[in-house]
Amino acid sequence: MCLGVPGRVLEIDGLVARVDFWxxxxxxxxxxxxxxVEPGDFVLNHVGFAIRRIxxxxxxxxxxxxxxxxxELEREDLMAADVRSELAGARPRDDG
Amino acid sequence: xxxxxxxxLEFRDxxxxxxxxxxLARWTDDRIDDPVSIMHxxxxxxxAIARFGLRSVLPPGLxxxxxPGCPVCVTDAPExxxxxxxxxxxxxxxTYGDMLRVPGSRSSLADAxxxxxxxxxxxxxxxxxxxxxxxxxxxxxxxxxxxxTTAVATAAVLLRDPPANFSLLTAHKYIPPVMEIVAEMxxxxxxxxxxxxxxxxxxxxxxxxxxVARHGLPVAIGGFEPLDLLAGFAALVERIRxxxxxxxxxxxxxxxxxxxxxxxxxxxRVFEPxxxxxxxxxxxxxxxxxxxxxxxxxxxxxxxxxxxxxxxxIPAPPTRAGECRCGDxxxxxxxxxxxxxxxxxxxxxxxxxxxxxxSEGTCRIWHEYGGADPLAADVA
Numbered sequence: 001m002c003l004g005v006p007g008r009v010l011e012i013d014g015l016v017a018r019v020d021f022w023x024x025x026x027x028x029x030x031x032x033x034x035x036x037v038e039p040g041d042f043v044l045n046h047v048g049f050a051i052r053r054i055x056x057x058x059x060x061x062x063x064x065x066x067x068x069x070x071x072e073l074e075r076e077d078l079m080a081a082d083v084r085s086e087l088a089g090a091r092p093r094d095d096g
Numbered sequence: 097x098x099x100x101x102x103x104x105l106e107f108r109d110x111x112x113x114x115x116x117x118x119x120l121a122r123w124t125d126d127r128i129d130d131p132v133s134i135m136h137x138x139x140x141x142x143x144a145i146a147r148f149g150l151r152s153v154l155p156p157g158l159x160x161x162x163x164p165g166c167p168v169c170v171t172d173a174p175e176x177x178x179x180x181x182x183x184x185x186x187x188x189x190x191t192y193g194d195m196l197r198v199p200g201s202r203s204s205l206a207d208a209x210x211x212x213x214x215x216x217x218x219x220x221x222x223x224x225x226x227x228x229x230x231x232x233x234x235x236x237x238x239x240x241x242x243x244x245t246t247a248v249a250t251a252a253v254l255l256r257d258p259p260a261n262f263s264l265l266t267a268h269k270y271i272p273p274v275m276e277i278v279a280e281m282x283x284x285x286x287x288x289x290x291x292x293x294x295x296x297x298x299x300x301x302x303x304x305x306x307x308v309a310r311h312g313l314p315v316a317i318g319g320f321e322p323l324d325l326l327a328g329f330a331a332l333v334e335r336i337r338x339x340x341x342x343x344x345x346x347x348x349x350x351x352x353x354x355x356x357x358x359x360x361x362x363x364x365r366v367f368e369p370x371x372x373x374x375x376x377x378x379x380x381x382x383x384x385x386x387x388x389x390x391x392x393x394x395x396x397x398x399x400x401x402x403x404x405x406x407x408x409x410i411p412a413p414p415t416r417a418g419e420c421r422c423g424d425x426x427x428x429x430x431x432x433x434x435x436x437x438x439x440x441x442x443x444x445x446x447x448x449x450x451x452x453x454x455s456e457g458t459c460r461i462w463h464e465y466g467g468a469d470p471l472a473a474d475v476a
Contacts, residue, residue: 002138002139002140002167002242002243002245002246002292002294002295002456003140003143003294003320004245004294029222029252031252031255031256031362032248032249032252032356032358032359032362033356033358033359034356034357034358034359044294044297044350046245046246046249046294047219047220047221047222047242047246047249048219048220048221048222048223048249049220049248049249049252051245051248051294051297051298051356051359052297052350052356054349054350055349058349061108061321061349062349062350064108064321065320065321077147077464078143078147078455078460078461078464078465079140079143079144079147079455081455082140082143082455082456085193085219086219088219089219089220089223090220091220091222091223
């Protein structure tokens, strides 16, 4: 419940960001993140809210763990399931 | 379900991993008969430690024990009972998925749902508020659980003018106060704490300085990679052996001294700390988060006081979880291997205690990945 999941900001509309998570686009709220966020930034998200902008020099290291977890789709992995729950906490995009 | 083997431990930076393990072995070689005892307070830390088989490569002079780091597990049975009572009285209740199967005094939310109550699983408090908005003529209660990291989201939704039919049954818990309690429990032997990285990204690491001053125990903030965890252990062991307690931030890419001020402002505008029982631990002064007076119109305990009062008058039958050692496991006194129910009478399919229900519960994690078994260390 506290693992969070990083994603790349594509577009910002007020307090809502469109964020790419490994090819899945979701909406994330920017109400609580305390640094300015721009398209291209990576943010750590928890239950649908960005809680921290990830410093640029730390992005690769931060993503590595999640790359590994999400790559294991064929295996029912407990930790990977928690990451997928975090993805489900971000809102699917409204189409139209 | 078949148990998955721990992932093979491969450090992203082999030399650094090897060097940290060597340092830990050197610094604890005089403690083999009385291992240095470090407690973590985060279910995701336990997941990472078990998943990567870290305990199998730690030196014999170092022991990593589990604290009350699973928010689902520390939600008290009477709090579950309140959610069950509201659902059974016909109110729609939404909550995080792991909460469904946690046993209360009499039953769980899943039991209530099986008997026709409307219990909805959501992945975020925002989804619950949207559910209320879509059905404005009926009340919707969000059973809000989780530590400060999750409470921030609950606060942000309240601050955004949620629909009038939306209310909260809050069971949010705040980690720093429970560390004070566990540090002083007579049966718990802890010489240093590994604090959770993402919770600390909200509170900042400075929040632990008064704790260090009061208890003389070091705190390290740890991330979730094997190397992050080893760096946290090494910082703690170094401070323990040299007798210099302090706070080390071993997760600087996510955590600063001040933390996320904007999140803190929202959290404390909506919530205030109050004493509350952590299931299996004890009553923790300031360990619960309750809605401040100005938000009471969103408090399900106020709004549905009469229904909850009726439910409280039904005496709870004696609990069948008498042998469950979840409390001892969360206090670092026992491991799942010490529990007679573990993997026998208690499994993820038929859990007897909360620690086997939640993906952050130590029993569930050890069931999935194995625990401290000395699995062949295959360190690359």
